[in-house]
Amino acid sequence: MRTKIKFSSVVGCLVLVILVVPLLIVIVTSFGEESAISFPIKGFTFEWYANVFQQPDFVEGLKMSSIVAILASFLALLVGIPIVYVLTRFDIHHKDWFQTIFLSPALIPEIVIGFALYQALVISLQLPLFISLIVGHFLLCLPYVVRLITAGMMEFDESIEEAAWMVGYDKITTFFKVVIPNIKQSVVAAFILSFITSFNNIPISLFLNGPDLNMLPTSILNYLENNYDPTVSAVSVILMIITASIMILAEKYLGLNKLT
Amino acid sequence: MANIEISDLSMSYQKGKQILDQLSLNIKDGELLSILGPSGCGKTTMLRLISGLIPIQKGTIKVSGKDISKVPVYKRNFGMVFQSYALFPHMTIFQNITFGLKRRKLDKKTIEQKALNILDITGLSNLKDRMPHELSGGQQQRVSLARALAINPNVLLLDEPLSNLDAKLRIEMREEIHRLQQKLDMTTIFVTHDQEECFAISDRVALMNQGQIEQLDTPQNIYKNPRTEFVARFIGYENFIPKTWAEDQQWQFHKEITGKLLTIRPENIGIGTGENTLLGKVVSKNFLGNYYQYIVDTELGILKVNTTKDQSETNAEITLNFPESSLIELEDK
Structure with a gap:
């Protein structure tokens, strides 16, 4: 028993080190004065952080990534919640079938989804890039919504809905007045997870970006191809801060266990 | 209302x-x-x-x-x-x-x-x-x-x-x-x-x-x-007696319902001679607070008999009686 605890704590520490040390190095390099990323650093400056905000690609990318993440997450909730409600509360044929279909985007390699959407929506149907991008990110988010809301609905006793019908509320009003308030945590958790997934996505955005459509992660990738200065470290730190603050907020209001 | x-x-x-x-x-x-x-x-x-x-x-x-x-x-x-x-x-x-x-x-x-x-x-x-x-x-x-x-x-x-x-x-x-x-x-x-x-x-x-x-x-x-x-059975009757068997024994009971079974509550079976008797052997005796329960092995299988008085011991021969008024006829379903 004791050796087991020792073993798992050693592995745990190792994972933490492998995970955290590179991140720490990125953070440190973002303050270096030299124009190429190097470690250990010489001098100390905030110049690269200032530079992040002078790069239109980064600023626009941050804006676009946020807009897309918010829209796609909302859309996924709007479509996902009713789907889950029907799947968990109604007796329909081939239920597991549908379940698999709605979870399938998570099983298909994202790069394939990106390419397929590019072919279908942009080339064949000539849809605007922005719409295609939203569709792509919506597909990315849907499985998270379906999974988290399903878990929330499973925990929610069906009799509570029935009790609302019994005292005089029709099914739709009951859905908004009783079901939604009680799965609120799952809804918020699904939104946060969707947002982060969309915000950090590269493969889908890579296929569906264009001259006026730069997402932050793809912008970073583009920037790296031509420059290797600590601006990339700085923007990575900013990304980390954004993601971490969302997680901390989620932890504070929901408890992180809801997210996994 | x-x-x-x-x-x-x-x-x-x-x-x-x-x-x-x-x-x-x-x-x-x-x-x-x-x-x-x-x-x-x-x-x-x-x-x-x-x-x-x-x-x-x-x-x-x-x-x-x-x-x-x-x-x-x-x-x-x-x-x-x-x-x-x-x-x-x-x-x-x-x-x-x-x-x-x-x-x-x-x-x-x-x-x-x-x-x-x-x-x-x-x-x-x-x-x-x-x-x-x-x-x-x-x-x-x-x-x-x-x-x-x-x-x-x-x-x-x-x-x-x-x-x-x-x-x-x-x-x-x-x-x-x-x-x-x-x-x-x-x-x-x-x-x-x-x-x-x-x-x-x-x-x-x-x-x-x-x-x-x-x-x-x-x-x-x-x-x-x-x-x-x-x-x-659902409300706790446990002793069942085939009607044809009771007729063969010339037991007295009300013959109003055309069914195959009679039943009686454990507390209504008497110990000792009386109307409608049957011999058995006590398999076990359990003290249950308000009453004793005898598990009796008979020709009809195991019967349960509840009585407030301690009247017999394990392995003893025992005579049971089944008062006509307590025998309930059951309908076939």
Whole structure:
């Protein structure tokens, strides 16, 4: 028993080190004065952080990534919640079938989804890039919504809905007045997870970006191809801060266990 | 207040399993009727059909003469208490109780007054600002009852309301249900699998088996005169005697019903000679507080005999007698 605890704590520490040390190095390099990323650093400056905000690609990318993440997450909730409600509360044929279909985007390699959407929506149907991008990110988010809301609905006793019908509320009003308030945590958790997934996505955005459509992660990738200065470290730190603050907020209001 | 007429109610699921089979039942105004039966007998399905939570496939349900078969659940104005309490977790007790009232065209003051009144008669006034999760099971079920009564329902439906409570609370709560039902003179249907709690408070009991009513009677009559072997076994009869065998022995009993079995309660079998005797051997003797139970091996198999006096020992030969007046004839089903 004791050796087991020792073993798992050693592995745990190792994972933490492998995970955290590179991140720490990125953070440190973002303050270096030299124009190429190097470690250990010489001098100390905030110049690269200032530079992040002078790069239109980064600023626009941050804006676009946020807009897309918010829209796609909302859309996924709007479509996902009713789907889950029907799947968990109604007796329909081939239920597991549908379940698999709605979870399938998570099983298909994202790069394939990106390419397929590019072919279908942009080339064949000539849809605007922005719409295609939203569709792509919506597909990315849907499985998270379906999974988290399903878990929330499973925990929610069906009799509570029935009790609302019994005292005089029709099914739709009951859905908004009783079901939604009680799965609120799952809804918020699904939104946060969707947002982060969309915000950090590269493969889908890579296929569906264009001259006026730069997402932050793809912008970073583009920037790296031509420059290797600590601006990339700085923007990575900013990304980390954004993601971490969302997680901390989620932890504070929901408890992180809801997210996994 | 309302009476309920159920006629020819049938229900089956897709796989062809018949849950209810042409069931008819009348419930009188102000009556407390229990539906008693083992799990899977269709009692919960029946309650859910009456409530409107599941649609009627065949048959009709009339309340005060009006067919409600097509009326949606939220317009039926029935109160329901669920086994799992089913309180609205995001509302206070007060909000739980006023939720239904708010749906009705009442002004704020009337709603508050009605709610306070219901809280008062259910003894919940001091809990009104709490959240459901802060309450014990018994308190939650009390709130559930109050919520059902708050809308002034035509009919009160109780779906195994006591089965999640511990033994002591169960008795307390069933008395409470009975008291309120009497006070409000509310037509009530009480679904349960527990014969004791059902006998204690019901005006009549419908004992169900495989989608049909086996016997509909007062608790006393069901206890004293079970109609079929199923009813007898369900309410605790354990000694069964084939009628042809009894006739061969020239036993005396009332021959009114054409069936194959006789039954008798363990406490009605006498020890010693008397009318209708049978020899046996005591297999074991158990002291059960108020009485002794003898397990007796006889020609008819194992019989159970309860007696208040310690009359015999293990392995002793024993003569049992079966008084004519205590032998109950059962109908074949």
